[in-house]
Amino acid sequence: MATGSCDVAVVGGGVIGSAIAWRCAQRGLAVCLVDPDDGRGAWRTAAGMLAPVTELHYTETPLLSLNLASLARYRDFAAEAQDLGGLPTGYRECGTVTVAWDGADLAALQDLQAFATGLGLRSRMLTGRELRALEPGLAAGLPGGLLAEDDHQVDPRLLHAALRAAAANAGVERIRSTARPALSGDRVRGLVTADGTAVSAPVVVIAAGAWSAHLDLPETVASPRVRPVKGQTLRLRLPVASAPEHVVRGTVKGSPIYLVPRADGEIVVGASSEEAGFDQRPRAGAVYELLRDAQSVFPELGEAVFAEVSTGLRPGSPDNAPLIGPAGVEGLVYACGHYRNGVLLTPVTADAVAELVATGTVPELIAPFLPARFDEAVATG
Secondary structure, three states, X not given: OOEEEOOEEEEOOOHHHHXXXXXXXXXXOOEEEEOOOOOOOHHHOOOOEEOOOOXXXXXXXXXXXXXXXXXXXXXXXXXXXXXXXXXXXOOEOOOEEEEEOOHHHHHHHHHHHHHHHHOOOOOEEEEXXXXXXXXXXXXXXXXXXXXXXXXXXXXXXXXXXXXHHHHHHOOOEEEOOOEEEEEEOOEEEEEEEXXXXXXXXXXXEEOOHHHOOOOOOOOOOOOOOOXXXXXXXXXXXXXXXXXXXXEEEEEEXXXXXXXXXXXXXXXXXXXXXXXXXXXXXXXXXXXHHHHHHHXXXXXXXXXXXXXXXXXXXXXXXXXXXXXXXXXXXXXXXXXXXOHHHXXXXXXXXXXXXXXXXXXXXXXXXXXXXXXXXXXXXXXXX
């Protein structure tokens, strides 16, 4: 049996796992990043909206605080990843426009704007005329909308490549394999990969997204409360001059829709949401509904080139908030369950986990998101 060793082994090579590995390496730790296929994560399907205001849910105030803390880091985080990885991240400060379809939508947006203002978040209501002046391609007759100036975007596919390169340049070793944590008594001693290779590590971080609860953990370890939630997005192409300049969101007959324009004319349309286990097959009905609703909001999309349909698995949790922190066994850390906010929460998750690993102290910011909140049997360290 071959062996190896490192200070930290990170299981999961998506945007969050790659960022954690990079941040740990920057603290002088020897890091192994383990994943059999780092192209399968939810990040590949995600549109990359950085949207604390327009994703705001009134009952999720602790999550909002975490979202805002991560957004505040994003400009510098993306710039550093681009500089040290040598690749673009697609970070764009473009703002988000949420359109109202009718009077009820408009009233809901007014309530959202008032709530956001009370939290110190920048946003303003738009009349129908102001909406069309801002985005001339929107459907005629919309009564108004909400502009969230600080809700931006990043391209998760570009970000992942930049983070992976930055991690490699920082000395992170990549291991292409499945792996399971190995224990010695009541603490982690490392990993065992699919071919039997033992990787010795005093800390193991589980950042495997929707697969985090399916890693063949020892029976004495409580698996993270994470489940897959299937989502589909589409990628269309329009001439840049015809595409929206802002991220556009709305609700069409009760179904949410969003359009995320890239600088090159690509438009990501999303997203469906289905409880379908690990089934990642695209569903024709979901594609039809996304195209129908997107064209209702932005009619010129009827002339767009259809480039891609992609399906991913969001890592959901019982309260739709992430699990970040000690997992009840010394040396085992969870960083999963980010659901619809994984890309947004990448900077703050990576910083928090790196601090926890390096100092042994749980950062106050992640205290509401410790895995122990779901199971009293899981100690918080």
